[in-house]
Amino acid sequence: MSKEKRDVIVIGAGISGLSAARLLQDQGQNVLVLEARNRVGGRTYTLKDPAFQYLDVGGTYVGPGQNRIIRVAKELGIQYQMVNEARRTISFRNGKAEAFDMKNSVPKSLGIFDLMDLNNAVRLIDAYAKEIPVAAPWDAPRASEWDSMTVQSWLDATCWCQYTKEAITIICRASNASEPCNLSFLFFLWGITVGGGLTRTMSITNGAQERKFVGGAMQISEGLAGKLGKGHVLLNHVVSSVEQSDDGVKVTTQNGDVFEASYMISAVPMTLLGRITFKPRLPSAKIQLIQCMPMGSVIKTFTFYKRNFWKDLDYSGIVFSCDGPISGTYEDCKPDGSHPAIMGFMNGEKARKYSSLTKEERKKVVCEYYAKAFGTDEALHPINYVELNWMDEEFSGGCYMVSLPAGVLTQFGRVMREPLGRVYFAGTETADQWMGYMDGAIQAGERAGREILHQKGLISKDEIWQEEPESLDIPAKPFDDSIVERLLPSVPGFLKLVVTATTLVAAGAIAFFL
Known part of the structure; x- marks a missing residue:
């Protein structure tokens, strides 16, 4: 096996790491991807068996607005x-x-208060989410307030009906595989806004769960790895240490292999970084972040x-x-x-x-x-x-992605994607669009690759973050609120109207009889 010094080593052969490697290779860089598993794909995993043909036991769903994964799937003919x-x-x-x-309807068992309360909660969540800067949620005007509470504490303070609390609990489990009591309200809102709003993230038609890949989602990683060519992706290589010097990075694996490169990209779940010895060690803020972000x-x-x-x-x-x-x-x-x-x-x-x-x-x-x-x-x-x-x-240590408890995002979020010398960070958790999805994995990988290209003087700083053109094949259509959704009051708003109306009627009656 050739041990020549590479331009870039990428740790992790999931969608994010392979997207970074492909972008860099397309720009003439000599890349090597090290993967701990005996397969590519990371958190996308397609089982093959005559009993069911293929089965996505990992990441699966794709929808309008996820323009990067749509672009890559089209390139690969999926x-x-x-x-x-x-x-x-x-x-x-x-x-x-x-x-x-x-x-066209809702469960008949729901009362008018249930509907008013749920509609109010959904509209508040969407409105709050729009206040979150996608690239820097910690800079939101109410970031400190929202990060000091959990989704559960917000529900308890805001919602009147048990059904609303249950519905938002289902959403937390569906989007973060976490409980409302374990999830920062700010982090929850950030996930909503980077996914295009609550309706799009939770919908099937015109939403994030609209479609899946025939043949399985792992084809994305297999196709990207294939384009890199033989010798550029090594499986069964568990990274144990990363040592930086003035002129490069030395990566050692558990089987004793040593690889050298000018730069490195980590595209593994951030919680796993604690298993790797870094020299120099990771900054204290990064270490604390890793310790506070369970999958x-x-x-x-x-x-x-x-x-x-x-x-x-x-x-x-x-x-x-x-x-x-x-x-x-x-x-x-x-x-x-x-x-x-x-x-x-x-x-x-x-x-x-x-x-x-x-x-x-x-x-x-x-x-x-x-x-x-x-x-x-x-x-x-x-x-x-x-x-x-x-x-x-x-x-992996869990799925689909990390779930940040209260207080973590505002204290440590800034270092999530911050480079450490010659080491850069990818992975879907570092995306600012469709974080937690395959699309976010591609954005994060390509962004990390362009950060290195900029560091090498090959592109300008303005070219690091790039917007993806809207897909012409699968365009995202807007969601329109019905007039009922726009005008339906909250429960306290309705009660206030009732009290006000009752007061006015009573005052009118008194005035009449006087």
Whole structure:
């Protein structure tokens, strides 16, 4: 194996690291990517098996507005499959299932106060998110206030109805694989704004979950690695130390190999940096940041059946719940309808709770839940069950991304992507668009690559951060609020109107009789 000095070494052969390497190689740089696993892909992981063809047990979904991943997928010739949301959705709450048309209605069990309270919370979250500078959330006008509270404390202070608190809990689990009580309100808002708003991040049609890749998301990393060519990506190389000098970086792996380069990019989850010895050591702020940013907790499950019985019952396969073991589900069939399955996320405290069970015990819990949600014992009899506990993944430590507790972002956020000498930092957590998504991984990797090109005098500073042109193939359409959503008051606003109206009527009556 050639050990010549490279221009850049990249640690991590996920989408972010490979995007950085490809950009640099396209600019004439000699790059080497070191990957700890026996595969590329990082937090995208596609299993292959005749029993189900392929299965994305990691990152999966793509939608309008995610222009970088759309661009790369097009370059690699990867096709899409639309996520099904036709037919009825199921809300599972307090042990009962309620079906409704998600596009045109809400669960009938919701009262007017529930609707007013939820609408007010959603509109406040979107309005607050728009105040967050995407590149520097710690500079938001109310950053200190919002980072001093959790999402849960904001809900308790703002929302009147239990349903609203449950709905936002589902959103926290879906977007961050975390609980509202563990999540900084500022960090939560930042995630909303870098994803184009709450509606886009949580929607299927015209939203972040609109489609997935035929053949699996790991094709992105495999395609990028293939373009780098033989000898530029080394698997099974766990980095143990990084030593900097005035003229370069020396990277040592656990198997004793030593590689040298002029610069290095770290594209691994930031929580894993604590396992690597840095010389000189990381700044204290960076060390404290690493210690304060746990990965999300998620077990991704797939339950296969002989047939997609939910369609016969006029269900889409989408079930969401705050109190069930699975926070959210989607149908997961192949484009031709074969291998029917329900994909379900165990997120947040649900993942931690059920991780103590065996796989067979979790399968039983999942199937019993589906039987209640879909109202049929057919759900009790799967033909196959596949899962991946991302908390057990040695080189991820969780998924989908980090979840920052209160107080971390304003104190340490500035050093998240700050270079350390000749070492630069990528990874989806360092993106300022679609952070936590595959699109954010590409943006972060390409930005880190351009930082090195600028340091070498090959591009200007203004060229480091670049906007991605809107995709003409999959354009993002605006979401329009209905007149009801715009005019519906909050619960306290409604009560104030009632009190004011009552007072005016009473005053009028008194004046009349006097």
